[in-house]
Amino acid sequence: xxxxxxxxxxxxxxxxxxxxxxxxxxxxxxxxxxxxxxxxxxxxxxxxxxxxxxxxxxxxxxxxxxxxxxxxxxxxxxxxxxxxxxxxxxxxxxxxxxxxxxxxxxxxxx
Amino acid sequence: xxxxxxxxxxxxxxxxxxxxxxxxxxxxxxxxxxxxxxxxxxxxxxxxxxxxxxxxxxxxxxxxxxxxxxxxxxxxxxxxxxxxxxxxxxxxxxxxxxxxxxxxxxxxxxxxxxxxxxxxxxxxxxxxxxxxxxxxxxxxxxxxxxxxxxxxxxxxxxxxxxxxxxxxxxxxxxxxxxxxxxxxxxxxxxxxxxxxxxxxxxxxxxxxxxxxxxxxxxxxxxxxxxxxxxxxxxxxxxxxxxxxxxxxxxxxxxxxxxxxxxxxxxxxxxxxxxxxxxxxxxxxxxxxxxxxxxxxxxxxxxxxxxxxxxxxxxxxxxxxxxxxxxxxxxxxxxxxxxxxxxxxxxxxxxxxxxxxxxxxxxxxxxxxxxxxxxxxxxxxxxxxxxxxxxxxxxxxxxxxxxxxxxxxxxxxxxxxxxxxxxxxxxxxxxxxxxxxxxxxxxxxxxxxxxxxxxxxxxxxxxxxxxxxxxxxxxxxxxxxxxxxxxxxxxxxxxxxxxxxxxxxxxxxxxxxxxxxxxxxxxxxxxxxxxxxxxxxxxxxxxxxxxxxxxxxxxxxxxxxxxxxxxxxxxxxxxxxxxxxxxxxxxxxxxxxxxxxxxxxxxxxxxxxxxxxxxxxxxxxxxxxxxxxxxxxxxxxxxxxxxxxxxxxxxxxxxxxxxxxxxxxxxxxxxxxxxxxxxxxxxxxxxxxxxxxxxxxxxxxxxxxxxxxxxxxxxxxxxxxxxxxxxxxxxxxxxxxxxxxxxxxxxxxxxxxxxxxxxxxxxxxxxxxxxxxxxxxxxxxxxxxxxxxxxxxxxxxxxxxxxxxxxxxxxxxxxxxxxxxxxxxxxxxxxxxxxxxxxxxxxxxxxxxxxxxxxxxx
Numbered sequence: 001x002x003x004x005x006x007x008x009x010x011x012x013x014x015x016x017x018x019x020x021x022x023x024x025x026x027x028x029x030x031x032x033x034x035x036x037x038x039x040x041x042x043x044x045x046x047x048x049x050x051x052x053x054x055x056x057x058x059x060x061x062x063x064x065x066x067x068x069x070x071x072x073x074x075x076x077x078x079x080x081x082x083x084x085x086x087x088x089x090x091x092x093x094x095x096x097x098x099x100x101x102x103x104x105x106x107x108x109x110x
Numbered sequence: 111x112x113x114x115x116x117x118x119x120x121x122x123x124x125x126x127x128x129x130x131x132x133x134x135x136x137x138x139x140x141x142x143x144x145x146x147x148x149x150x151x152x153x154x155x156x157x158x159x160x161x162x163x164x165x166x167x168x169x170x171x172x173x174x175x176x177x178x179x180x181x182x183x184x185x186x187x188x189x190x191x192x193x194x195x196x197x198x199x200x201x202x203x204x205x206x207x208x209x210x211x212x213x214x215x216x217x218x219x220x221x222x223x224x225x226x227x228x229x230x231x232x233x234x235x236x237x238x239x240x241x242x243x244x245x246x247x248x249x250x251x252x253x254x255x256x257x258x259x260x261x262x263x264x265x266x267x268x269x270x271x272x273x274x275x276x277x278x279x280x281x282x283x284x285x286x287x288x289x290x291x292x293x294x295x296x297x298x299x300x301x302x303x304x305x306x307x308x309x310x311x312x313x314x315x316x317x318x319x320x321x322x323x324x325x326x327x328x329x330x331x332x333x334x335x336x337x338x339x340x341x342x343x344x345x346x347x348x349x350x351x352x353x354x355x356x357x358x359x360x361x362x363x364x365x366x367x368x369x370x371x372x373x374x375x376x377x378x379x380x381x382x383x384x385x386x387x388x389x390x391x392x393x394x395x396x397x398x399x400x401x402x403x404x405x406x407x408x409x410x411x412x413x414x415x416x417x418x419x420x421x422x423x424x425x426x427x428x429x430x431x432x433x434x435x436x437x438x439x440x441x442x443x444x445x446x447x448x449x450x451x452x453x454x455x456x457x458x459x460x461x462x463x464x465x466x467x468x469x470x471x472x473x474x475x476x477x478x479x480x481x482x483x484x485x486x487x488x489x490x491x492x493x494x495x496x497x498x499x500x501x502x503x504x505x506x507x508x509x510x511x512x513x514x515x516x517x518x519x520x521x522x523x524x525x526x527x528x529x530x531x532x533x534x535x536x537x538x539x540x541x542x543x544x545x546x547x548x549x550x551x552x553x554x555x556x557x558x559x560x561x562x563x564x565x566x567x568x569x570x571x572x573x574x575x576x577x578x579x580x581x582x583x584x585x586x587x588x589x590x591x592x593x594x595x596x597x598x599x600x601x602x603x604x605x606x607x608x609x610x611x612x613x614x615x616x617x618x619x620x621x622x623x624x625x626x627x628x629x630x631x632x633x634x635x636x637x638x639x640x641x642x643x644x645x646x647x648x649x650x651x652x653x654x655x656x657x658x659x660x661x662x663x664x665x666x667x668x669x670x671x672x673x674x675x676x677x678x679x680x681x682x683x684x685x686x687x688x689x690x691x692x693x694x695x696x697x698x699x700x701x702x703x704x705x706x707x708x709x710x711x712x713x714x715x716x717x718x719x720x721x722x723x724x725x726x727x728x729x730x731x732x733x734x735x736x737x738x739x740x741x742x743x744x745x746x747x748x749x750x751x752x753x754x755x756x757x758x759x760x761x762x763x764x765x766x767x768x769x770x771x772x773x774x775x776x777x778x779x780x781x782x783x784x785x786x787x788x789x790x791x792x793x794x795x796x797x798x799x800x801x802x803x804x805x806x807x808x809x810x811x812x813x814x815x816x817x818x819x820x821x822x823x824x825x826x827x828x829x830x831x832x833x834x835x836x837x838x839x840x841x842x843x844x845x846x847x848x849x850x851x852x853x854x855x856x857x858x859x860x861x862x863x864x865x866x867x868x869x870x871x872x873x874x875x876x877x878x879x880x881x882x883x884x885x886x887x888x889x890x891x892x893x894x895x896x897x898x899x900x901x902x903x904x905x906x907x908x909x910x911x912x913x914x915x916x917x918x919x920x921x922x923x924x925x926x927x928x929x930x931x932x933x934x935x936x937x938x939x940x941x942x943x944x945x946x947x948x949x950x951x952x953x954x955x956x957x958x959x960x961x962x963x964x965x966x967x
Contacts, residue, residue, distance in 0.1 A: 024136030040163040045133055061132070071135030 004056075004089045010035050011047060012056055012086055015076050023062070023073040048076060056082035113141050114154055117161045179506070183513040186493075190514070196865065197482050198518070200858045205522035205566065207851060208475030210529035212562060214537050215468040217530075217545045220555060222456050225368045225441035230308045231403055235437040236410070238400040238417070239446065240430050242683065244697040249447045249683055254400035254432060255421055256390045259300060262400075266416065268408035273300040274398035276382065277373050278452045281646065281823065284375075285348040286336050292821060293332070295374040295452070298382040298398070306403040307371070313343050314360030323380040325359035332374045333361050351649075354381070367544065370440050372453045393425035399450060402434075410434060429685065429697065454542055460841065467848050470612050472562075474852055476570045477605040478859035479515070483574035484602060485866040494578050495586035507579035515571025516564075523563045540844050573601075602863065606899050609856040610940065611907035616849040618911040618936045619918075622928060623842040626919060629926040630835055636770025638714035641802070642827040643795040643809070644676055650816025655706075655789045661812050662795060667805040670796040672712040673789055674705030676830065681772065687783065688755045689744055689763075698743050700736075700783040701772065702756075704790050710767070712796045720750035720765025723786045730786040732761030738769045740781035756783065774834030775924040794827070853940075857947045860896065864948045868892055868955040875955055876963035885956045892952035893945060900944045904937050911936075 004012070014030040015022040022030075028044055031037050039047070051057040062073040078086075121134055137160060144153040191198040229235060238254040254274075262272040277297035284291045304316030304327075311319075312330055319327045326347070333342040342358045349356050356377070365372055379398070383390045386397065404413065414434045421430045435444060442458040449455075494507060531547055538545055549555060645651070651658050655673050662671045675681060681701045707723040707730070709715070718738055723730045734754045741749050749763045769779045797805045810822045868875075875888055912928055919925040 068135040068139050071131040074132035
């Protein structure tokens with residue numbers, strides 16, 4: 001299985017956090033909140049579409065609501081594959097970080 | 111509820127179909143949220159910021175996609191072009207020939223319409239036109255009375271400057287030091303000339319030039335001829351036989367080719383008064399053109415009305431009416447009875463004619479392109495279906511076919527440059543211009559060329575691309591022919607009819623022009639134009655005509671010698687005549703021919719009644735001879751012996767000469783008054799047809815003896831007469847080439863279509879042959895259809911062709927008729943060529959073996 005990139009990981013985590021309510025606006029806000037990254041909408045959808053294409057997430061259209069000028073929302077949820085990849089990413093993270101003491105950082109900071 | 115409008119539109123354009131509503135919905139949601147929290151302005155900034163940021167990404171990705179698709183289109187286009195080499199060759203050669211025609215005509219047009227525009231005051235310069243109205247005709251001339259020049263700006267405050275001008279003095283002897291030159295193109299003008307026209311000075315300036323009577327201005331070219339590299343300013347030239355000294359007060363840049371005023375040396379007009387022995391303050395004498403410069407704010411039409419009776423107001427005895435002609439009209443729109451022009455004058459009719467031809471040729475080439483592309487479309491149907499199945503939108507296919515047609519038009523444009531480059535010398539020879547290939551690089555031309563190319567690409571690509579991209583993939587992949595192929599076939603037929611219609615009109619026009627030229631050159635003129643020399647009478651020739659005449663007649667082969675006016679040149683109109691029983695109010699114009707007693711026989715004229723001038727009678731100066739038209743114009747019965755007065759000298763009419771064509775056959779025979787003179791400015795010598803070179807040598811010897819040091823220059827009357835039709839001859843020549851080209855292009859198109867239809871019907875032909883059809887019947891089958899179209903073209907194009915050429919023939923007072931034979935000849939030749947074109951292909955198909963066409967792969 002391929003390893004997730006960092007931005008893929010962050011986006012997938014944001015979608016996971018949001019659960020039922022993951023669509024453009026909320027995903028963008030969540031990413032900002034979690035990782036202090038701001039993504040333009042245009043770029044956001046390109047990245048989300050890549051996730052869909054790779055099979056980590058899937059999308060479905062919501063009902064039109066009046067507060068958005070009658071426009072539909074596009075919701076995203078994780079696929080099983082996506083969840084699995086996130087799991088792998090976390091395992092990989094902890095395994096490669098294992099045994100590195102905080103001291104190492106302190107030395108480099110000097 | 112309102113997001114920024116323009117940004118919104120931009121956003122919707124950027125987003126791909128499926129994302130359209132969710133994404134713009136997201137944007138709107140955030141926008142409203144921000145508007146509540148931070149106010150409208152910040153929200154606005156944010157929205158625009160988002161759109162602009164996305165713009166960058168979207169443009170980058172779509173460019174990437176277009177580039178890779180574009181590469182694919184190009185690749186396919188090249189493969190197709192190579193696979194169907196014949197069609198490509200027909201298309202490209204047709205289009206490039208069409209474009210080359212357009213470029214040539216564009217260059218020519220650009221040259222023609224740019225005349226005289228280099229003058230700074232171009233818009234405010236006018237030439238004065240003088241009109242002589244009488245009961246039998248009205249004569250317009252590019253002249254005005256001498257006295258009008260100082261009076262113009264005294265009487266009208268809106269006229270700033272005015273000048274007289276007369277060019278065309280030729281063959282003058284000019285001495286500088288020891289050297290003798292002969293110069294043409296001398297002219298006279300007032301000093302104000304340089305205030306009106308902006309000819310550039312290299313040395314000296316417009317203020318000082320021509321100020322005194324003996325100061326002159328010359329052009330750079332002339333300066334080099336006389337002085338080489340020496341400074342010409344202040345040098346003295348001795349002018350004419352009496353060697354008048356003239357000082358050079360200025361040197362001009364060479365006169366631009368696109369100027370209707372052409373001259374080498376310009377003199378102060380005061381000299382002309384001496385040369386002509388004329389009074390420059392006269393209201394009756396008008397031998398010069400007059401140009402005026404008006405104030406910028408002047409009202410030209412008001413001024414035009416004011417000057418109409420200007421001459422009459424000053425001198426009630428005259429009959430001249432004046433009007434103004436803008437400088438911009440002189441080259442192309444000037445239609446005068448008489449004009450001084452010593453440059454190649456244009457005509458607006460030719461501008462229209464050649465523009466129409468250019469468009470026509472391009473149209474024919476474009477039609478070929480459309481026809482062949484749609485005809486080929488059946489072959490491309492599978493490709494279109496395949497592309498659609500793989501997700502191409504209709505717009506992608508349209509783009510693809512436009513790329514193909516533009517590619518061909520770019521190649522054609524490049525080829526057409528080569529064609530123009532090689533054809534330019536020929537075209538220059540035909541049109542008498544000196545067009546330069548580098549003029550293509552001028553921005554005006556370049557822009558129109560590029561737009562021409564784009565338009566050709568678009569127009570010839572539009573039908574194939576829309577038509578082909580509309581195929582339904584399911585049907586074409588199953589092998590069902592697209593439903594609207596019938597429509598395509600009808601369109602093709604219409605276009606072929608149009609092409610051949612145009613070709614027929616052009617062929618007919620060429621035929622008519624040549625038969626009219628043939629008619630005017632061979633029509634009996636009432637005099638014998640053959641083997642008559644015309645010489646200027648100067649020096650001893652002018653001083654002692656009787657002795658010279660005897661010497662000339664002693665030359666074996668010289669038949670008759672006459673001192674007389676050139677019968678086909680400018681002859682002076684006059685209204686200063688009266689006769690017995692004339693109504694004092696009546697005004698009749700007659701043209702005055704001057705000659706001695708040998709005039710009649712030299713030109714082979716015939717008398718209707720009475721006698722001609724005779725050597726033995728001394729009082730011939732007051733005897734007059736009229737031609738039949740003149741007798742008719744004054745309505746006189748048995749004129750011989752009746753009194754007649756011309757300019758205060760009373761005399762009698764001694765004879766009536768039979769009508770002859772004095773001028774060109776464009777105009778009717780004019781009323782002519784002949785007066786007697788032994789020593790005119792020109793000599794005419796009738797020689798025998800044999801040994802003309804020996805006779806000419808002998809005449810030259812006599813010339814040397816009586817006029818030493820002057821070059822022996824002569825013209826043949828026949829050349830002068832034939833020269834009247836030079837512009838028609840030139841048009842005929844140019845049209846001939848275009849006709850040939852359109853015919854070739856039409857035939858190429860027809861050939862392409864014929865081979866296409868033969869290819870499509872190859873199975874049908876195979877089956878017919880295997881069932882026993884003969885070759886001939888197959889050829890007939892394949893040819894009839896095309897011949898039918900050509901027949902329709904013939905029916906539609908004959909009426910306009912006959913109408914247009916009838917109008918053209920009306921320019922001539924004497925003309926041939928548009929004969930039935932000409933029409934039949936045109937039709938037959940077109941039919942013959944078309945059948946030949948089609949049957950070549952049909953023959954090949956008919957001869958093919960059914961086995962080859964019927965077996966599957």
